[in-house]
Amino acid sequence: MDTSRSYLEPSSFSKKLAATIIIVYTVITLIPISWMVMTSFKNVNSAISYPPEVFFEPSLEGYVNLFTNRSRQSQEYLDSLPPPENWYEELVRSREMVITGPSKFLGRYSNSMIIGFGSTFASVFLGALAAYAFSRFRVPLKDDLLFFILSTRMFPPIAVAVPIFIMYRKLGLGDTHLGMIILYTVVNLSLAVWLLKGFMDEIPKEYEEAAMIDGYSRLQAFFKVVLPQAMTGIAATAIFCMIFSWNEYAFAVLLTQFNAQTAPPFIPTIIGEGGLDWPAIGAGTTLFLLPVMIFTIILRKHLLRGITFGAVRK
């Protein structure tokens, strides 16, 4: 009998099994993502070649196409032009096209950034205040209010799309950054309040009482003592909120067009512009993936502790 391990520790077989399952799962999840990244560096032809090319000559064509609008021209016209000024113009001309201007991608992308981070900040900030109040004060009808907040998540948000559409049109909030920030904040807030309340409950109230006696007001104590200790919960909540508002598609299609359109409804429109430009789509989705990925990696340390909240607390 193997006596070198404690009874609580899993056997080496179950550890290996667990590792195998995790590796297989990781590979399965990563294949589409790595395929997407690979596609973004292919050219139009190798992207659709059959059998698919795993090894290929990398090209930035997809990224150039993503960021520019182009038009096809005759060889005579192209010859009449002065020589290309930079590498991307050269690349476009080799496809018998000229750059007519920048595409809308950058604008849509920054809309996504503003709306995504804006609504994440608002959800976490308001959620933290509400969670603190629910956790510390005797709020009348506390349980009912908390249930009411939770109940806003019991139906898919899109179920109220029509009323919101009409409301936003009347209020002039349609196709505005503010409107989208408010909308995503409203959807995320219930999650934020519930998640953060759990974390706030875990923070002993002695800390802010000590701060209040040390000469701080309750609000100052909240910012100086409570918030830093709720960082775990704030990070976890922020990631969930960010993922939702970053990926949200349906409301973005419905409520935004020109001014505040985010990246998710924009990327599919690439398909329509002159055939299936898979490298450009791959480039768009790859770039779209980056912010959430970076955001999650930055907050990962807190997130890991956050997921086990309630179990271990220092």
Place this chain on the structure above:
Amino acid sequence: MAKIELKNLSKTYNKKIEALHDINFTIEDGQFFVLLGPSGAGKTTTLRCIAGLEKIDNGSILFNDESVTEDQPASRDVCFVFQQYSLYPHYSVYENLAFPLRSPMRKLPEEEIKTKVESIASMLKISNKLNNKATQLSGGEMQRVAIGRALVREPNLYLMDEPLSSLDAKLRESLRVELKNIQTNLNSTILYVTHDQAEATTLADKIGVLKEGHLVQIGTPEEIYENPNSIYVSQRLGSPKINILPGKLFGMDDVPTFGIRPENITIGTGNYSAKIISIENLGSETVVALNFKDQEILVSIQGNYKSSINETINFDMNNEKVLRFDQKGNRIYER
């Protein structure tokens, strides 16, 4: 420092549970006042009311004859040492000590903060830990820092809620001595809560005994020990515990109950005889438990005592030290 006065203080939780009932007492400037009582007696509630963490229902709290009843905790200028959870875990020891000095109420210049923090740290022998995170300290160091965070200020009053109870016995003793020295040197006013009788007797200038939200007796440690006004108070102090016995057993028919402290009983000669149940040698004293007519009686004897269990032995009581109580457990004074 200040003189603290509580007048007719009452506090009810959730409109039902009466935590404090008509509490009146005065802590003189520079006095070490100890509140004594079992858990649930209202000790902590009293402290929290004085600090302003709880709203009181009735009565008033005066600092130097001025009411602070309606003031926010921050503006009352008191210090609170909590039983636990007392340090901010995200700050270093230095930051913890500097925290009260940085508050908007004070906003001292950084230079002055540095001097104060360092002098307190050296007084409490934690100078080498200033850059540690609060969570990297041992229990004793944490509690030192917590006391230090209170001492960096010169408030109206220090409130201490069983600050030593989470420490081990040895550390508790040494910190107790330190605390008393600091208090004497700084002449600070302290309201201290404990259920540890050794802390109460060694630290206190005055003791207040709480019972279910009522302040039942106030006095010097000697008064509380020698002259308690009820069975309840008599049981608060003394180790081994006071013997509470029915009067009938000893021919005192007019006294329902009486109390006698273990050191006021002598063994060897006397009118009563009893069987020895157990002998506990504590070093400087020996505690002998006797069975007298099915009542357990504890006797404390100086030094070592040699005898064996189940032996029958005579004993006597010092009649002058007998405390007589009536049916309700209140003291009968006249004879």
